[in-house]
Amino acid sequence: MFTDCDNVLPAMPEKDYRALLTEREREILTGQADVNDSYRYRVISRVRKKIDQLESDMEILQEHHDDLYDDIQTVVCDSG
Numbered sequence: 863m864f865t866d867c868d869n870v871l872p873a874m875p876e877k878d879y880r881a882l883l884t885e886r887e888r889e890i891l892t893g894q895a896d897v898n899d900s901y902r903y904r905v906i907s908r909v910r911k912k913i914d915q916l917e918s919d920m921e922i923l924q925e926h927h928d929d930l931y932d933d934i935q936t937v938v939c940d941s942g
Contacts, residue, residue, distance in 0.1 A: 882912055 889895035890905045897905075923931035 882916075883909065
């Protein structure tokens with residue numbers, strides 16, 4: 863049995879939310895972090911998987927939250 867308290871997200875500072883990349887992934891992909899090639903390739907693979915998952919997330923947004931879908935589509939399509 864669930865109560866209203868079960869639906870509360872844990873408190874997280876606004877600055878800790880992220881879009882696609884973690885701060886560490888940003889450091890690695892921009893070359894600011896000194897990591898070996900093997901680790902860099904693992905990070906690239908992880909980001910590719912996130913991109914693959916983005917398609918499913920966009921389908922959910924399109925079906926259930928048109929305004930959010932429009933927002934992300936604008937960001938993705940206009941950033942190129």
